[in-house]
Amino acid sequence: MTKIAVTLGEPAGIGPDIGVMLAEKGFLDKNIVVITDPDLILSSANRLKKNIKVNILKNIESKTYSSKNKINILPIKLITKNIPGKMNPRNAPFVISAIKKAANLCLNKKCSAMVTGPISKAVLNDAGYSISGHTEFLAKMCKTKSVMMLMNRKMKIALHTTHVPLNNVSKYITQDSLKKTIQIICKDLKDKFHIKNPSILVTGLNPHAGENGYLGNEEKDIIMPLIKKLKANNLKIDGPCPADTAFLKKNIQKYDVILTMYHDQGLPVIKFNDFKNTVNITLGLPITRVSVDHGVALELVGSNKIDISSFAEALKVAKKYSV
Known part of the structure; x- marks a missing residue:
């Protein structure tokens, strides 16, 4: 070593x-x-x-x-x-x-x-x-391009955007940028973590994942169409999932990583889960x-x-x- x-x-x-x-x-x-x-x-x-x-x-x-x-x-x-x-x-x-x-x-x-x-x-x-x-x-x-991922012994949570003011987050959610984030996550989970076929759960940006456009259009217009394309290419990916249910135990057990749209959507959960043993690893x-x-x-x-x-x-x- x-x-x-x-x-x-x-x-x-x-x-x-x-x-x-x-x-x-x-x-x-x-x-x-x-x-x-x-x-x-x-x-x-x-x-x-x-x-x-x-x-x-x-x-x-x-x-x-x-x-x-x-x-x-x-x-x-x-x-x-x-x-x-x-x-x-x-x-x-x-x-x-x-x-x-x-x-x-x-x-x-x-x-x-x-x-x-x-x-x-x-x-x-x-x-x-x-x-x-x-x-x-x-x-x-x-x-x-890099992706922030926090991990402990129970879960891995990645962020699409990192240190961005909340009122600017939606500007960074495009199909091209989100696809690149997902590609980086998949590559590093395969190459560094030796996960042969990584499974990813993607959260929505808005409450209730946009409620079919009534609470925001990012899910309907950007996130959902991209996930359909990626699934068609045999990627193990689901979403957009409402953030308030994304971190249920069944999802933590089913998916290798949960991808959130912004910093404070994912980090409070993993830090509450096990603050002492959580670390930040930079993907990409x-x-x-x-x-x-x-x-x-x-x-x-x-x-x-x-x-x-x-x-x-x-x-x-x-x-x-x-x-």
Whole structure:
């Protein structure tokens, strides 16, 4: 197995503390390389009163170690002093550099996957970076379309649109764009998840899936005709299903993935189901990228009360589905 590149996200958030706690619990073996400023980790360890040692790599080929309480670090420097719990746009280039470094290591086959910690989109935009999330940023880097999919041990939920204002969602629902989303889901479920003939349930956009046009026309004019075409091509796909019944137990058991039309149509369900063990995996990329499903949680920095379950699960998923 080749190495997995890890970024910890916003330096003023819980990312550095999570890195320290993962090392303390023995989750960071020799195949896990964290791309960060070593001083950020040592400062966090001191704040949490944890005995952590760092192995600073000259490059990705440097010798790494599997040892509890040790972190293998490929170093990049903070731009300005970090104040835990207080985000600073001046450190935005540090955050972006870490993501780019990890992605390029994967694209150049030096790492088999990347796992990302939570970022603040607001701070990055305040610093002049036009970024709506990792999913879109990495798609642009890789020059491809991407699809966000959250998963845990019980279900997989994919999103047709991601970080789009609700009043703009309908503009993104066209037969061409929806077909591309479905093609990406099918390809990655086959290639990365080894599901021979994936089954997909598609939700509608409107209440009651449009009620035959009385509550909206997207289902009748766009989603339903596309699904009929895809079914005629032997794709295992059903819908549009009203979102309020899409996540019934029988559907979770029947379908490999449920495709929702927008961010808050699907994510509340899976996070309510098992927030601690849910991770975000980006489909459509030539690399494997997995992420936690939570934010920067400034209020928990330095508290020793951080739940590292999602990050630990992300590492497991990255190892399992690495390319």
